[in-house]
Amino acid sequence: MNFVRPTLLLDKEICLRNISMMAEKAKAKGLVFRPHFKTHQSAIIGNWFRDFGVTAITVSSVRMAQYFAKHGWNDITIAFPVNILEIEEINALAKDVNLNLLIENLESVEVLATQIKQKVGIFIEIDTGHNRTGIASNKYLGINAMLDVIKSTKKFSFIGFLSHTGHTYLAQSRHDIYNRHFDAVLKMKALKNHYKKEFPDLILSLGDTPSACLCENFDGIDEIRPGNFIFFDLMQYKLGSCDFEDIALRLICPVIGKHGSRSEVIVYGGAAHISKDSIINIDGKRLYGQIVVNRNGEKILLDERNYLYKLSQEHGVIRTTIQAFNNFKVGDLIEIIPAHSCLTANLMGSYMTTEGEYIPMMGCDQSSYSGNDSASSNLLTASR
Amino acid sequence: MNFVRPTLLLDKEICLRNISMMAEKAKAKGLVFRPHFKTHQSAIIGNWFRDFGVTAITVSSVRMAQYFAKHGWNDITIAFPVNILEIEEINALAKDVNLNLLIENLESVEVLATQIKQKVGIFIEIDTGHNRTGIASNKYLGINAMLDVIKSTKKFSFIGFLSHTGHTYLAQSRHDIYNRHFDAVLKMKALKNHYKKEFPDLILSLGDTPSACLCENFDGIDEIRPGNFIFFDLMQYKLGSCDFEDIALRLICPVIGKHGSRSEVIVYGGAAHISKDSIINIDGKRLYGQIVVNRNGEKILLDERNYLYKLSQEHGVIRTTIQAFNNFKVGDLIEIIPAHSCLTANLMGSYMTTEGEYIPMMGCDQSSYSGNDSASSNLLTASR
Numbered sequence: 001m002n003f004v005r006p007t008l009l010l011d012k013e014i015c016l017r018n019i020s021m022m023a024e025k026a027k028a029k030g031l032v033f034r035p036h037f038k039t040h041q042s043a044i045i046g047n048w049f050r051d052f053g054v055t056a057i058t059v060s061s062v063r064m065a066q067y068f069a070k071h072g073w074n075d076i077t078i079a080f081p082v083n084i085l086e087i088e089e090i091n092a093l094a095k096d097v098n099l100n101l102l103i104e105n106l107e108s109v110e111v112l113a114t115q116i117k118q119k120v121g122i123f124i125e126i127d128t129g130h131n132r133t134g135i136a137s138n139k140y141l142g143i144n145a146m147l148d149v150i151k152s153t154k155k156f157s158f159i160g161f162l163s164h165t166g167h168t169y170l171a172q173s174r175h176d177i178y179n180r181h182f183d184a185v186l187k188m189k190a191l192k193n194h195y196k197k198e199f200p201d202l203i204l205s206l207g208d209t210p211s212a213c214l215c216e217n218f219d220g221i222d223e224i225r226p227g228n229f230i231f232f233d234l235m236q237y238k239l240g241s242c243d244f245e246d247i248a249l250r251l252i253c254p255v256i257g258k259h260g261s262r263s264e265v266i267v268y269g270g271a272a273h274i275s276k277d278s279i280i281n282i283d284g285k286r287l288y289g290q291i292v293v294n295r296n297g298e299k300i301l302l303d304e305r306n307y308l309y310k311l312s313q314e315h316g317v318i319r320t321t322i323q324a325f326n327n328f329k330v331g332d333l334i335e336i337i338p339a340h341s342c343l344t345a346n347l348m349g350s351y352m353t354t355e356g357e358y359i360p361m362m363g364c365d366q367s368s369y370s371g372n373d374s375a376s377s378n379l380l381t382a383s384r
Numbered sequence: 385m386n387f388v389r390p391t392l393l394l395d396k397e398i399c400l401r402n403i404s405m406m407a408e409k410a411k412a413k414g415l416v417f418r419p420h421f422k423t424h425q426s427a428i429i430g431n432w433f434r435d436f437g438v439t440a441i442t443v444s445s446v447r448m449a450q451y452f453a454k455h456g457w458n459d460i461t462i463a464f465p466v467n468i469l470e471i472e473e474i475n476a477l478a479k480d481v482n483l484n485l486l487i488e489n490l491e492s493v494e495v496l497a498t499q500i501k502q503k504v505g506i507f508i509e510i511d512t513g514h515n516r517t518g519i520a521s522n523k524y525l526g527i528n529a530m531l532d533v534i535k536s537t538k539k540f541s542f543i544g545f546l547s548h549t550g551h552t553y554l555a556q557s558r559h560d561i562y563n564r565h566f567d568a569v570l571k572m573k574a575l576k577n578h579y580k581k582e583f584p585d586l587i588l589s590l591g592d593t594p595s596a597c598l599c600e601n602f603d604g605i606d607e608i609r610p611g612n613f614i615f616f617d618l619m620q621y622k623l624g625s626c627d628f629e630d631i632a633l634r635l636i637c638p639v640i641g642k643h644g645s646r647s648e649v650i651v652y653g654g655a656a657h658i659s660k661d662s663i664i665n666i667d668g669k670r671l672y673g674q675i676v677v678n679r680n681g682e683k684i685l686l687d688e689r690n691y692l693y694k695l696s697q698e699h700g701v702i703r704t705t706i707q708a709f710n711n712f713k714v715g716d717l718i719e720i721i722p723a724h725s726c727l728t729a730n731l732m733g734s735y736m737t738t739e740g741e742y743i744p745m746m747g748c749d750q751s752s753y754s755g756n757d758s759a760s761s762n763l764l765t766a767s768r
Contacts, residue, residue, distance in 0.1 A: 005446070005467065081640045081650065083389065085717075107714040108715070132650070256464075256517075257488055257489055259515075268445075313726055
């Protein structure tokens with residue numbers, strides 16, 4: 001067997017371990033586990049969650065909600081501020097499934113109120129410090145204005161407050177993540193206390209992978225929606241959310257050239273495969289991926305002095321130390337651990353598991369894998 | 385009519401004008417015009433070139449070569465260093481079409497020589513200063529070693545030397561582009577002079593859009609392979625390769641939120657749609673796109689103080705001036721001109737023309753456009 005071009009290799013065993021870890025943690029904390037499916041975008045991978053008792057999911061678009069509804073999920077939160085232009089699709093979808101929508105401004109909810117035809121749940125998105133979307137937790141006038149529309153619309157049922165504490169991704173230390181999460185918890189709890197008389201059943205929903213992995217205090221929180229934890233990546237590793245052994249995803253790339261004068265190795269695998277998302281490396285430069293090579297049948301993770309540092313549409317350029325340079329041979333396959341697995345998966349459109357199962361993603365028949373080959377669980381040793 | 389989610393809008397008239405411009409220029413300079421199809425990746429758009437006499441094309445992968453071969457193109461150069469792991473596909477493809485491969489190192493061509501079963505043309509890739517792939521033009525020993533393998537392999541026919549002068553993209557001025565291009569022309573001509581006795585029919589092929597647009601001196605060059613010029617983008621505009629009116633591609637995005645306290649507008653349209661490719665803005669920050677809004681039925685291009693400056697998977701965050709902020713309304717559609725059109729097209733998987741024609745791309749049935757709607761040539765005025 002041989003992989004012949006950039007292929008997304010997934011270790012299912014690690015994925016199941018990651019799902020189990022998060023499901024157990026949610027259970028131990030008394031939290032509803034509503035995983036975000038935007039990371040994997042796959043019906044087959046979605047099914048892996050069912051064995052862990054998951055019945056409710058999070059998605060980031062109406063399209064994704066349609067896809068997972070088609071594949072048997074009937075309790076879906078679209079954790080993206082409602083796009084009122086998609087009202088037709090929303091009405092069609094809410095006929096079939098229990099759909100929760102997210103609002104963050106009065107304009108949207110007012111238009112939505114006039115056009116909604118089915119019962120939907122409504123979350124108000126709270127900005128707990130990420131400063132992307134959501135209303136600040138202390139803007140009671142704004143929140144009340146939205147609640148007035150929700151209350152006066154029969155098709156709406158107010159579910160509660162939802163926040164994505166995405167600023168944990170910018171944290172400089174583990175304590176920084178604790179602080180940002182704790183601050184979010186306090187802000188959300190204050191809202192619950194303020195509104196619980198009027199809405200005794202309202203829930204609080206939090207969402208990011210770093211705090212879901214690292215934090216222990218979920219006092220007053222009812223639901224978590226992490227997504228990335230199923231695969232993890234270098235960004236999560238750097239934040240301390242996971243160990244290296246927990247990263248389930250690698251991009252397999254053929255080596256197509258070596259340039260000793262620059263100590264650079266060229267792979268088939270570029271921005272069209274791994275995405276231009278990056279983290280900052282020890283040398284202050286952008287790092288798009290770290291490298292695993294095969295040395296005498298053994299997989300070796302190269303240190304951060306060897307990394308994917310430049311991308312064209314199809315080319316990846318790996319900078320190496322003089323010593324590590326000799327580990328690469330033209331025609332070899334290497335593994336790249338992506339900086340951000342969500343965007344790599346989104347580009348690749350399909351996975352191959354280490355057991356040889358082909359797994360397509362939503363909306364894309366394109367396979368990065370040559371259907372003529374069969375897979376192996378020990379890729380690098382088996383190749384060539 | 386309404387676009388309801390991120391959609392790639394293509395002005396066919398501008399595309400045809402851009403193709404015409406480049407075809408005319410090639411003709412005037414006596415150059416073969418072998419356009420790079422990696423930019424658009426679409427059989428329908430590929431056909432637009434036929435009216436301008438184009439019969440030979442460039443692609444960046446074996447897959448792309450297979451796709452365009454299936455759609456009637458039979459003279460294809462894969463301008464990417466040969467990936468010997470794809471030898472089966474290469475042999476199958478070379479049965480059906482006139483295929484040119486690119487080599488840049490001895491290891492690849494030696495393996496290729498033992499495994500090739502069909503006649504193929506071989507280009508040697510020359511690094512004229514881009515420092516990505518290719519052998520330096522003065523490394524005669526290395527070039528001779530590759531030529532020895534080419535000469536001793538009956539299935540190989542040596543076509544000539546090929547270079548991608550990609551360092552024109554890093555130029556700081558128009559004169560910088562002239563200089564880099566002229567330097568490349570001189571290096572390539574020296575090779576022609578050196579080898580023309582042995583290979584009187586060898587050709588020189590150059591490839592980037594900036595020099596193809598801006599430069600006039602192609603002395604000794606036989607073929608050009610620009611690709612991006614069909615769409616252009618902000619990067620090309622910044623380099624001076626095109627006027628603003630020549631940019632044919634825009635990402636239509638719904639406005640989903642406004643945050644006056646930060647003077648930020650949130651659109652549905654993120655890294656999963658426009659890609660994380662960027663140029664540097666006047667404020668030194670990364671700019672992912674520039675914005676066109678609709679003001680009283682008129683399309684207005686906002687200046688660079690208003691730009692797409694932050695991307696999540698699905699969210700785009702636009703920073704605006706206080707004055708421009710009022711041009712945006714939740715539920716509006718805006719147009720984003722991407723920093724780099726190739727990567728945006730690659731992510732979106734399909735186009736909608738301003739005349740309402742749906743154009744799918746290679747290998748992806750996924751449409752970014754809701755098939756229920758019909759398009760309009762005056763999108764912003766017609767919407768809502």
